[in-house]
Amino acid sequence: SHPAMSIPNTSETEISTFYLVGIPGMEFANIWISIPICLIYIVAILGNCTILFFIKAEPSLLEPMYYFLSMLALSDLGLSLSSLPTMLRIFLFSASEVSPNACFAQEFFIHEFSAMESSVLLIMSFDRFVAIYNPLRYTTILTMARVTQIGVAFSLKNVLLILPFPFTLKRLRYCKKKLLSHSYCLHQDVMKLACSNNKVNVIYGLFVALTGIVDITLIFLSYLLILKAVLNIASQKERLKVLNTCVSHICAVLIFYVPVFSLTIIYRFAKHSSVLLRILMADIFLLVPPLMNPIVYCMKSQQIRNLLLERLCLKQS
Numbered sequence: 001s002h003p004a005m006s007i008p009n010t011s012e013t014e015i016s017t018f019y020l021v022g023i024p025g026m027e028f029a030n031i032w033i034s035i036p037i038c039l040i041y042i043v044a045i046l047g048n049c050t051i052l053f054f055i056k057a058e059p060s061l062l063e064p065m066y067y068f069l070s071m072l073a074l075s076d077l078g079l080s081l082s083s084l085p086t087m088l089r090i091f092l093f094s095a096s097e098v099s100p101n102a103c104f105a106q107e108f109f110i111h112e113f114s115a116m117e118s119s120v121l122l123i124m125s126f127d128r129f130v131a132i133y134n135p136l137r138y139t140t141i142l143t144m145a146r147v148t149q150i151g152v153a154f155s156l157k158n159v160l161l162i163l164p165f166p167f168t169l170k171r172l173r174y175c176k177k178k179l180l181s182h183s184y185c186l187h188q189d190v191m192k193l194a195c196s197n198n199k200v201n202v203i204y205g206l207f208v209a210l211t212g213i214v215d216i217t218l219i220f221l222s223y224l225l226i227l228k229a230v231l232n233i234a235s236q237k238e239r240l241k242v243l244n245t246c247v248s249h250i251c252a253v254l255i256f257y258v259p260v261f262s263l264t265i266i267y268r269f270a271k272h273s274s275v276l277l278r279i280l281m282a283d284i285f286l287l288v289p290p291l292m293n294p295i296v297y298c299m300k301s302q303q304i305r306n307l308l309l310e311r312l313c314l315k316q317s
Contacts, residue, residue, distance in 0.1 A: 047294030
């Protein structure tokens with residue numbers, strides 16, 4: 001009877017609020033830190049909405065490549081909007097508390113849109129491979145219907161992949177620790193607060209991480225095949241021209257994966273590294289891809305750049 005007696009006591013002390021962290025030791029400067037963060041969000045949201053608007057409004061952009069770019073813009077918008085509520089609450093209002101359910105919902109959306117971004121980058125590398133390896137059959141291979149099917153299939157895969165996260169977190173008990181290590185909720189961060197057995201979460205979290213590793217491996221393989229195809233092109237000028245079509249995608253891959261892998265390495269192997277470094281890397285992972293992708297694509301894609309300049313000139317005249 002003794003263990004049964006102890007159950008009500010632990011459930012009484014179950015935590016009803018988690019606390020998020022801004023930048024430790026910099027709380028006094030929260031309002032100043034909020035200025036660049038707000039600017040980043042504004043530019044990221046405007047940039048991705050601009051890309052979506054152009055692709056929808058402009059008939060010349062009705063190509064598979066631009067449909068995949070609109071999927072990337074949607075993933076970026078999702079990432080920005082998922083982290084925005086808690087980030088702004090912390091830095092603008094110094095309000096760091098969050099209810100467990102709100103936290104589980106946020107970590108679902110953050111992981112969901114991260115997984116989607118990873119998938120879209122993989123689809124885009126396949127798109128580049130088809131365009132370079134078989135340019136004459138490009139439009140017959142990647143038809144409108146097929147592009148839609150690919151988009152829906154990957155979206156479903158990612159929803160099903162990430163859906164167990166909030167439910168497996170909800171079944172854990174939280175009774176002692178309540179301080180998270182970022183300005184937003186992440187699965188691996190929340191599960192560490194549990195005082196009940198979180199083995200299922202650890203194993204499933206590793207499985208999800210492995211799917212990300214599969215994505216980056218397939219992207220790498222598609223680039224090896226692209227390089228092989230490019231080296232078969234006789235003239236140097238043509239080679240550079242073909243490779244140039246991949247530059248913006250390579251940038252997007254680096255912008256997304258470098259912070260992800262840096263963060264993973266810091267968590268796994270550099271456990272005693274500075275807390276500030278970890279927090280900055282985690283914030284870069286969420287803030288930088290949605291900010292940089294539209295900038296990179298607007299600079300590198302001549303069609304989008306021309307449209308942007310046309311619109312600006314029309315407004316000025």
